[in-house]
Amino acid sequence: MSLMERDPNAPSVWRGEMQVTNRYTFGIAGERFFRSIKNEGRILGTHCKSCDRMYVPAAAFCERCLSQLDEWVDVGIVGEVVTFTHLYVNFDGSRRQEPETIVFIKMGDGGIIHRLILNDNEHVSIGMQAQAVFKPPAEREGSILDISHFELLLN
């Protein structure tokens, strides 16, 4: 589609970095949600009265009706495995020798996405109960990483 001649010796690619460096605040709801994880080891939700939904992690607003949410509720640290996966790739796409297990644990009408650490001979399945394991208080910074991982709660 070109009348112009291609130069086989021309540089074929130009390399560069797209610099994207950010600092995020946690927001109005995130501030309180993560402070309570950090300071008290408690997971909080917010309840929407008009939709009767419990948002976990706590949200400032109901995504369904856009009401402001100010009813804060401790939802405990135990929930049901909604789904999980054994992941064979690292964040950067490189292959893992051993998979890591990622879970979504239901709390209220939402829940928490995190890693699940399985003990020897343990197998996870949908519907099992799991509980959050927190880092020691001194190591918590106010982050989703203040929860170290989840572990299965065996009856």
Place this chain on the structure above:
Amino acid sequence: MSDKISNYPGTSLSEKDIRDGKVLSIHDEMPGGFAWDTGIAIGRYLAGLREGMILGSTCVHCRKTVVPPRTVCEWCFRPMDDFVPLQDTGTVNTYSLCYVTWDVKRIKEPETPAVIDLDGASPLHGILHKLGDVDPQQIAIGMRVQAVWKPENEREGAITDILYFKPIEE
């Protein structure tokens, strides 16, 4: 304003609020490596720069010579007819004396970006580059300039193979 609005939301923070941890925050950075294919037109443009030559492309139909070169004429949507070597001299179309870096830190000696209309290209067709070898206060629109090239063995096929444009007497 609308009678119903009594209070405008939005919580203002100072840099100190964040730095001191009064509110929580987190940093991140995207791994943003790219290798953009240069293609027919820009590949040749870079090859030309490596040879110490600025290439444009010409559309016979529109009687236009443009720079940097492209394979299609954006005005008539016909394929460009050919590459054309331009001169490395030109005229300052506009310029600035920039006293701050991109993140708004002061610098003493201003950077001197300019649009330089190149000889051999159609009127008002130029490229972005910098001016050098000149007292910034002496720069003026309409000034005649010429490219100062990197030594041949240091050129890599990049717009930075031209170090800057300097004023010339004619």
Place this chain on the structure above:
Amino acid sequence: MSMRKVAVIGAGMTKFVRRAQETGKELSWQATHMALESCELTMDDIEAVCLGTAPDAFDGVHMNGEYLSDGAGAWRKPYMRSYVGGGTGVFVPIQGWYHVASGMFDLVLVVAEEKMSSYFPHAQGAFLTIFDHTTERPLKPNLLWIFALEMNRYMQTYGISKEDIAQVAVKNKRNAADHPSALLGDADITVEDVLNSEVLAWPVNRLDVSPVSDGAVALVLAAEHVAKRLTDKPVWIEGVGWNLDTAYWTNRDLAYPRYVEYAARMAYDMAGIKEPRKQINIVEPYDPFDYKELHHLEGLLLADRGQAPQMVVDGITQRDGDMPVCPSGGLLGVGNPIAAAGLMKVAEIFWQLRGEAGARQVPGQPKRGLAQAWGDLMQVGTVVIMGR
């Protein structure tokens, strides 16, 4: 074929601040929630949502439109994000307009959000990557360059002084003193203050530039039959226009924004406006830099080329002048959270035409107003004309 009429029936906005604690989602929600309350609607009434936000690098989220969707009220609704760089804020209502004018939807939310402070260490960093990656970025250009280059060309072409241009900054920052959401309102600022502020990139001084900000704005758009049911003060979108010039910005004359003219002509045609200088009562042209307001007034055909500065000098563009320009305080005064700032201008026209602009209300019960934004590499114009 007659076009469906589209009205603006509600508006909301957050404060424009330098650094917001709210996440981008929360800012979007605050503005959206306020817009719905202003016309007493709920999310059940809304049929589709349009979002505008400028580069993803600011919020620091890839596919930022998806990330912001819940805050904009998009849950299980048709939702799209439009994008024309700095022109986005005035483009989103155009996007909302075609959602309704097409007959597809009757009630649509239009939301614009920007959280520039999430780019770290400085929001300007996001602009380093707007230049051509191969032919320009290696020169490490910053955003100020292109404005300075354009301003210089404009001044030189028409022999305009920095003093005259500085009057725009003074007018807008003074106007913004009356805006409850404004970041940089200043009732006492003078031309000397602007001229004596530090030189960033000659001819641009610090007070020639609008401030980096966070904020969000939302509107509710309705089809004619719905608008008439919901309000006795609908503000009609009479004309829209947008236009994109070549990306090769060093291959054209920067002294005149022809893309703004083309966008304006499209909007005037649609609105049936033959004599814009007589028929437009209030103007909110895009003013991220003070010279831009002048540049845009010329592109909008509201001033002759090179003559806009005289309008400012003569006081015509003051809030009580013959053609008030940026009665809101503009980006220079209210702040410049890019997409949100553009939509703020449309919201301002809405409030002005309804007589709800409080201390900023222009006298004489204006009938028709125009909002315009600009963006990309000196390249895109977006125009909305609204009338009572």
Place this chain on the structure above:
Amino acid sequence: MSDRVAIIGVGWSGYRPITPELSYKELMYEAALRAYNDAGVDPRRDIESFVTVAEDFHEGTSIFDEYTPDQLGAVLKPMHTISGDGLHGLATAFMLVKTGQFSIVAVEGHSKASNILSMPGVVAYAQDPVLNRPLRINTHFIAGMEMNRYLVDSDTTQQQCAQVVVKNKRNALDNPSAPYGAKLTLEDVLSGPPLSWPLGVRETAEHADGAIVLVIASEEKALALSDRPIWILGCGWSNDSPGLENRDWGQAHYVKGAAQLAYRQAGINSPFQAIDFAEVDDLYAYKELQTLEALGIFGHGEAGQVTEEGLTHKDGSLPVNVSGGSLGMGNLLDANGLARALEVVLQLRGNAGSRQLEDVNIGLAQSWRGVPTASGAVAIFGN
């Protein structure tokens, strides 16, 4: 409002794993030139508005819309970008024509995925920066978790998902534009390496480069310019919650919402009866099954079984992804939906070469924006 809206021209370039000889602009130009030639229009004279779909981080350029007009013939014309899938772009063009203000509009989408050196990092930047991204989990986990829940909820098997791969890669062998065709057995797929169990690497579409341009016209223009316009009978698009914590992990609500809107316009009550063939998202193999159910073409939990029975094969009663789908053509990033719309147009025109279906009158195209989104669109076409 105008009456009907048609596609009167199609053009594409690619699709290939790499396109090192062309810049992204040249790739777009190639597709545009073909589309305009196909439609018999001159973009400078005839096309009144242009739409591109693109995301900044796929391009490595902030405010990428700057670089869209020149190679499409759109300079000094009303042009804008939609940060969405190609079918969002198509829906935008559809609305623009429906306003009555525009009679010919072009839509463009492209992928230069091969130029992105750090794709996992770019994709991960779409995760919530506070709630999820700090965990540093590869974004494919979302597909693995969704597939797991979908299999359980719908009684679908891994074998049935693998069958989608066998079918689509086989179909791709008949599509000269599809670089990832292969003749595989079920065993080949199932024995491949796991990616995010139960999801396997071979059930995941690889990226490809390419560009697609469609020319859309009002009924009046379409009838004047084209002897075989393909009518857009309906389009819809929808979002579910962007929050991973607020989603239904088993079902694709974004597909349901989009389909409802499109069906309503097209007057379709029973999609299985009305639709002759479909091109649906298969960025991950299970997505084809989950999507077919969400589209209401098959009942909940039926798509896997009918796939095994061959109903969605090329010679089945409702062929799905005859093009080869994303598994066969490659993941074209924001252009995925346009590749699907293009295939539907080619089939309805009778221009699909050796993969041409017989007696087809109504086709459906659907797309998803990929992990971590819950966003997608549907379009229905008729000849």
